[in-house]
Structure formats: C-alpha cells, structure tokens
Amino acid sequence: MTTGSTGSTFPKWQLALLIGAPVAIGLGYMYWRKSGEGGDKLTKKKLADIKDKTISLDGDDRSRSSDAQHKDAKPLTGRELALKHKNDGNAHFRVGKYDLAIKEYDAAIEHCPASETTDRATYFQNRAAA
Numbered sequence: 001m002t003t004g005s006t007g008s009t010f011p012k013w014q015l016a017l018l019i020g021a022p023v024a025i026g027l028g029y030m031y032w033r034k035s036g037e038g039g040d041k042l043t044k045k046k047l048a049d050i051k052d053k054t055i056s057l058d059g060d061d062r063s064r065s066s067d068a069q070h071k072d073a074k075p076l077t078g079r080e081l082a083l084k085h086k087n088d089g090n091a092h093f094r095v096g097k098y099d100l101a102i103k104e105y106d107a108a109i110e111h112c113p114a115s116e117t118t119d120r121a122t123y124f125q126n127r128a129a130a
Contacts, residue, residue, distance in 0.1 A: 079119065082112035086123055093130055101130040 010018070089104030105127035112120050 078111065078113050079116055082108040082110075082116075082119065082123070085111060086126065089126060089130070093126070098130045102127055105130060 085104045085108035089101040089108065092098070092101035092104060105123050108123045109120060109127070112123060114120070
C-alpha cells in the first residue's frame with residue numbers, strides 16, 4: 001500500500017472528498033432549515049385555501065358546488081352519468097363505505113361509452129382500490 005503525501009493511505013483528493021462532502025451537506029442542510037423558519041410559513045388559513053382549490057388525480061373536482069348541478073335539470077347520459085357515479089363512488093370510498101363505492105364504480109363502468117378508454121381505466125382502478 002502506498003501512502004499519499006499526507007502520510008495516510010488516501011491521496012489528497014480522496015481525503016478532501018471524504019471530509020468536504022459531509023461538511024458541505026451539513027452546511028447546506030443548516031442553510032435550508034434556517035431559510036425555512038424565517039420564510040413564508042403555511043398557516044392553517046393558507047392550507048385551507050389550498051385544500052379548497054385542489055382536485056384529485058382522477059379528476060374528482062371538489063370545487064364545483066352541487067347547486068350548479070341542480071340548476072341544469074336535463075337528464076344525464078353517457079359520460080356525464082358515468083362521471084356522476086364515479087364521484088358518488090369516491091364519496092363513499094372516502095368515508096369507508098367500500099361496498100357502496102364498488103357498486104357506484106360498477107355503474108360508472110356500465111354507463112361509460114366504450115370509446116372513453118381513459119375514463120373506463122380510471123373507473124376500473126377505482127373499483128379495484130375499493
């Protein structure tokens with residue numbers, strides 16, 4: 001084994017890497033923690049605003065009110081009816097009523113047009129999760 005110019009078994013560049021990397025990571029972490037404390041913290045009000053504006057990944061939009069749906073008195077058909085059943089299934093799933101959620105997802109699959117392959121895949125995945 002050869003020794004480096006520092007008298008150890010590691011060359012200078014390896015020593016610098018072994019000592020410098022953890023120090024740099026530690027300093028970066030301390031900077032990140034300090035900038036997070038004095039910066040823009042999320043308050044409960046801000047979190048509530050964000051939560052009201054979010055939608056789920058499968059397209060379940062919670063920001064729409066049910067009053068707007070009642071104003072349109074026309075009967076739902078095809079994709080709209082399937083979407084209604086999916087949203088009802090999602091509501092049952094959230095509260096733990098998995099049997100009812102599965103029935104709603106089955107109804108969504110039944111009413112969804114065969115040409116809407118992405119929607120059908122979502123309904124099958126939701127049913128599998130329930």
